[in-house]
Amino acid sequence: MSETQKYSLETNRLNLWYGNFQALINVSLKIKHGIITGLIGPSGCGKSTLLRCFNRVNERYGNVTTTGEIKILDKNIYDPDVSLTELRKAVGMVFQRPNPLPISVYENIVFGMRVHSERKALKKSQLDEIVEKSLQEVFLWKDLKDKLHTKAISLQLEQQQKLCIARLLPLKPEVILMDEPCSALDAEATRGIEELMFSLAGRYTIVIVTHNMAQARRVSNECIFMLLGELMEHSPTVDMFLTPTNPKTAEYIEGRYG
Amino acid sequence: MFIETPLVQKKKRTEAAAKIVFMLMTILMILPLLLILAYLLYKAFPILSLDFFITNPKNGMRAGGIWAPFLGTMYLVVISLLISAPIGVLAAVYLNEYAGDNWFTRIINLAVVNLAGVPSIVHALFGLGAFVLFAGMGRSILAASLTLAIMTLPVIIASTKESLAAVPRAFREACWNVGATRWQTIRHIVLPNSISGILTGVILQVSRTAGETAPVMFTGVVFFKKISEGDIFAYNLFDQCMALSMHLFTISTQVPDVPKALPYGTAVVLLGTVLLVNALSITLRVYLRARKKW
Numbered sequence: 005m006s007e008t009q010k011y012s013l014e015t016n017r018l019n020l021w022y023g024n025f026q027a028l029i030n031v032s033l034k035i036k037h038g039i040i041t042g043l044i045g046p047s048g049c050g051k052s053t054l055l056r057c058f059n060r061v062n063e064r065y066g067n068v069t070t071t072g073e074i075k076i077l078d079k080n081i082y083d084p085d086v087s088l089t090e091l092r093k094a095v096g097m098v099f100q101r102p103n104p105l106p107i108s109v110y111e112n113i114v115f116g117m118r119v120h121s122e123r124k125a126l127k128k129s130q131l132d133e134i135v136e137k138s139l140q141e142v143f144l145w146k147d148l149k150d151k152l153h154t155k156a157i158s159l160q161l162e163q164q165q166k167l168c169i170a171r172l173l174p175l176k177p178e179v180i181l182m183d184e185p186c187s188a189l190d191a192e193a194t195r196g197i198e199e200l201m202f203s204l205a206g207r208y209t210i211v212i213v214t215h216n217m218a219q220a221r222r223v224s225n226e227c228i229f230m231l232l233g234e235l236m237e238h239s240p241t242v243d244m245f246l247t248p249t250n251p252k253t254a255e256y257i258e259g260r261y262g
Numbered sequence: 263m264f265i266e267t268p269l270v271q272k273k274k275r276t277e278a279a280a281k282i283v284f285m286l287m288t289i290l291m292i293l294p295l296l297l298i299l300a301y302l303l304y305k306a307f308p309i310l311s312l313d314f315f316i317t318n319p320k321n322g323m324r325a326g327g328i329w330a331p332f333l334g335t336m337y338l339v340v341i342s343l344l345i346s347a348p349i350g351v352l353a354a355v356y357l358n359e360y361a362g363d364n365w366f367t368r369i370i371n372l373a374v375v376n377l378a379g380v381p382s383i384v385h386a387l388f389g390l391g392a393f394v395l396f397a398g399m400g401r402s403i404l405a406a407s408l409t410l411a412i413m414t415l416p417v418i419i420a421s422t423k424e425s426l427a428a429v430p431r432a433f434r435e436a437c438w439n440v441g442a443t444r445w446q447t448i449r450h451i452v453l454p455n456s457i458s459g460i461l462t463g464v465i466l467q468v469s470r471t472a473g474e475t476a477p478v479m480f481t482g483v484v485f486f487k488k489i490s491e492g493d494i495f496a497y498n499l500f501d502q503c504m505a506l507s508m509h510l511f512t513i514s515t516q517v518p519d520v521p522k523a524l525p526y527g528t529a530v531v532l533l534g535t536v537l538l539v540n541a542l543s544i545t546l547r548v549y550l551r552a553r554k555k556w
C-alpha cells in the first residue's frame with residue numbers, strides 16, 4: 005500500500021438530515037487502511053447512520069439529504085460520476101441480524117459475482133474456487149464444504165454471520181462495515197466473529213458499530229466516540245479507554261449515561 | 263389450598279359456553295355451504311355427463327348442454343387474466359419496489375384500494391362506454407375481457423403488493439449491500455420468494471371473473487349463440503359469446519318450462535370449475551411454499 009493510500013476512508017464536514025432532523029453534524033474523520041475502527045456512542049448518536057453513509061445505502065431508506073464529502077480511496081463518493089453499485093462492491097456491510105439470502109450457501113457466496121458479471125462470463129470452476137477461498141477466509145470451509153448446497157437459512161447463527169461476511173469477500177472490498185455484528189449472537193459465537201475480524205484486518209479496513217464497550221476495547225485499534233450526531237473523540241483505542249480527552253467520552257465509557 | 267372457588271367455577275362455565283358458541287358459529291357457516299353443494303349435485307345428477315359439456319343448448323335452451331356458454335366463460339376468464347395479470351403484477355412491483363413514498367404514490371395506492379371496491383355494474387358501464395362504443399370494439403369477447411380485466415386489476419395489484427411486502431427487508435438490504443440493482447434484487451430474491459402469493463392472488467380472480475354477470479352482459483355476452491360443438495377454437499376475439507353465469511340467469515328466470523336439472527347442472531359446472539381452479543391454486547401454493555424457507 006503506497007503512502008498516498010494510507011487512508012481508506014475520509015469524511016470532510018459531513019452533514020446529514022432525515023427530513024428536518026439533523027442526524028450528523030460536521031463529521032470529519034480519517035480511517036487508516038487495514039485497521040479495525042470501533043464506532044461507539046449511546047443509541048441515536050448517529051453511528052449507524054454514519055456507517056450507512058459509507059456505501060450510500062442510506063439513500064434507500066427515504067428522505068435523506070447529505071452535504072460534505074466522503075472519500076473512499078481518495079475518491080469522493082458523492083461525485084456525480086460515482087456508480088452506486090460499483091461503490092457498494094468496494095464497501096460491503098454486515099448487519100445486526102445475520103441476513104443470508106434464502107438460497108444455498110454456494111449461491112450466497114457467488115451472489116455478488118453474479119450481480120456484477122455478465123451472465124455467461126462466470127465459469128463453474130472459477131466460482132468453485134471463489135467459494136472455497138471465501139469460506140476458508142472466514143473459517144467455514146471445514147464445516148460447510150459438504151453442505152454447499154443446503155439453504156443458508158438453515159445454518160447456525162454464527163455460521164450465518166460468517167457467511168454474510170464471506171459473501172462480501174469475492175468482490176474484494178476495500179472496507180467492510182459491521183453494524184453490531186455480534187448483538188444477536190452468544191458469547192462463543194461472538195468470540196468466533198471477533199477472531200475472524202482479527203484475521204481479516206490488514207487486508208480489509210473494518211469499521212464496526214458496537215454498543216458493547218468491552219467489545220470495542222477488545223477488537224478495535226482506533227475508536228470513534230459520537231454523541232448527538234457529532235464526533236466527540238477519535239483516538240487509538242488504548243488512549244480512549246485509559247486517558248480520554250473529552251469529559252463526555254470519559255463519562256460514557258465509565259457508564260454514567262448511555 | 264388450590265380449591266375451586268365459586269368464582270373459578272363461574273369462569274369455567276363461561277369458558278365452556280364461549281367455546282360452544284364459537285363452534286356453533288363455525289358449523290353454522292360450513293353447513294349451508296355443504297348443503298348447497300349436496301343439493302346442487304343431487305338435483306343436477308341426472309343430467310351430468312360428458313354430453314352435457316359438449317353439446318350446445320337446444321330447443322330454445324330447454325334441452326341440450328352448455329358447450330357454448332362453458333367455452334365462452336373459459337375465453338373470458340383466460341383472456342381477461344392474460345391482460346390483467348401481467349399489467350397488475352408489474353404495476354405492483356413498481357409500486358412496492360421502485361416508487362418512493364410521496365403524495366402521488368399515496369394517491370395511487372388509495373385509488374387502487376378504492377377501485378377494488380367498485381361494484382361490478384359500474385365497471386360494466388365503463389366497459390360499455392370505453393371499449394364497446396368509444397374504442398369501437400362493439401359487443402365482443404375482447405371488449406368483455408377488457409372490462410373484466412379492468413375489474414380484476416386493482417385486486418391483483420393489491421394482492422401482489424401484499425405478497426411482495428411479505429418478503430423480509432433484510433433480504434433486500436443484503437442485496438443492496440453487495441451492489442445489486444433493484445431489478446437484480448427483484449429478479450433473484452424478491453420474486454422467487456413471493457411468487458406463490460402472487461400466483462394465488464391471480465388465480466383467485468378466476469372465480470371472480472367466471473362468476474360475474476353484470477360486466478359481461480353489457481359488453482359482449484349474449485343470450486344465445488350457436489357454435490361448433492367440441493371445437494375449442496369456436497369463438498374468435500371479435501365474436502359475441504355465451505357465458506355460464508349469464509346462461510344460468512337466463513334459463514332460471516327468462517325461459518319458461520326449462521327442465522329443472524338444466525340450471526342445476528349449469529350451476530354445478532360453474533361451481534366445479536371455480537373449485538377446481540381454487541384447488542389448483544392451493545396446490546401450487548403448497549408446492550412453491552415447500553421450496554422456500556426462512
